[in-house]
Amino acid sequence: MTLVLKGVMQSPVTPLKADFSPDYGTFEKLVDFHVRTGATAISWPHHKAESHNLTIAERKALAEVAIKAVAKRVPISIHVSALALEDTFDLARHAQDKGADAIIAITPYFWKYPPEAIYDYFVTLGTSFDLPLIAYNSPSYLDGIEFTGELTARLIQRLPNFIGMKEASFNSEKYFEILRAALPLRQNFAMIAGVEYLLPSISLGGAGSYSSAGAICPNLCVELYESCASGQWDRARAAQYKLSQLWQLFRDQYPSSLKGGCVIMGRPVGPTRPPLPTASPERIKFIEKRLAELGILDSEPHGW
């Protein structure tokens, strides 16, 4: 269990054809693009990849494409969360069989349950598979269901394969409570911010982040991580302020605006499945204007 995660890790969107069917060819190109442009790991399908809008069969087929496209160049984790926990275990078994390096799972959706249920769920998941396990904490999306420092510590003590947490509260207190409970128990435990909020998280002792904007501006993601990791805080602030403005832009109708931005960068990935909207031509124009204002069109790669 030696997987150590750090840096900006990319979670690709899911390219779709005009008829909304999975575009396997473009998916392969996108995964390859992320690896070539500095992703320190790949993780798929996060919510940004419309995980909830894909069937279990589609998720398995696309996971296999992703694992093949990464080709061991960087670690790849598969996000196995589904509404029904039976599906989660099925996806995890599939990820393990097909050669993924880790699985990642959020606290179960929709239901309200006590912290002990979170503990039991992750113990079952973590002991059912040999793969390293990353937990995903998202209190605002899951209406207050969340990890505490104490719960995290107990899971680390119980599960040798519990290696990190995607922590998406964007809150100093919540983030730091988990971090300071985890690191003394597992030195390489990776505290991973939900998207590129590296300035406030690396400074607190975090390992890196997943990414919203990596398909648009991989150079900026690398710049932000490297300036934080090397303690060049003025440089880091400049990059963070820009990336946060991109997050404000893409968070709206996530990930349809992001997919709209990909069109402008010459890497079209198709529409977004309902109930999410697909970015309109007007919305794409607006995104283009913002990307130009932020200097992204000049500083980032165009095309594949």
Add this chain to the structure above:
Amino acid sequence: MTFTFGLVHAPLTPFAGGRIDTRTYGKVLDFHIAQGAEALALPMHAGESVSLTAVERQDLLAFAIRHVAGRVPVIAHVSEAGTAIAASLAAHAKAAGAAALIASVPYYWTPPQHMLVEHFAAIGSAGGLPFFVLNTPSEMADVEFAGKSVVELIGKLPNFAGLIDTSLDWQYMIEVVTVARAERPDFQFVSGTEYMISASAIGATGLLSPLASIAPRLVSNLYRACRAEDYGAARPMQEDAAILFRLMRDAGVPGLKAGAAAQGRDCGDPRAPLAAWRDGGALQTAMAQARSFAAEPRGWA
């Protein structure tokens, strides 16, 4: 007219026999100055501002300014529910010799953003001093002073100097710094909690500290390490500050007063409706967990 918000302490207000104990208050102010406060902000919520009458608030401020006698600047906290009432506190604070003003969104009401802009513009204009908005949604029914409203207020109020934030919300903090500094490059961002590492990395240059009443040494060391951007050195201090912050977030002013008393600085009980803190066990546990706490000053020295 500029004011640089550095390390600012938020003193407790001592009471004896139901009245403000000015003799002890003088000792409180001297203590904070001796402990390295670069300015004092009073009476903040930690100083039970909400439980003081308007006359008491004005007298307290005037006393503090006389007592401090220019050793450090005194910042007046003028938050109120009504705009005109807050504005009159601001005008009084200027006349009394305050160096700057702090105001939160109005108490109780939850007005729309454009009314918040008007509220702050009226207070800031009446005061005519460097003006800081205190954004503290967890204390104010989740009312937050939005980034776009910060920009609007910058356009309306030349003396709007900065924002003090207790939200701990990275998305909000970075948005405010980004949009405000695009309008006013010297706009100050201040952490209103001792989660100083992340705030400082984001661009906070000041700290308004309630914990300075019980752990001034820790607060000062943490602040200095963060200003030097030595976050590795700051992390153990941040851990201790987090332990104390979380205890006091739940315990409130009664906890701070109990902590100060345990350190040999009795400021009396808080005023009703707050009651004296009775959970000495939690206090002892937190003080023992926060490893640097043993080195904190005891008594009024």
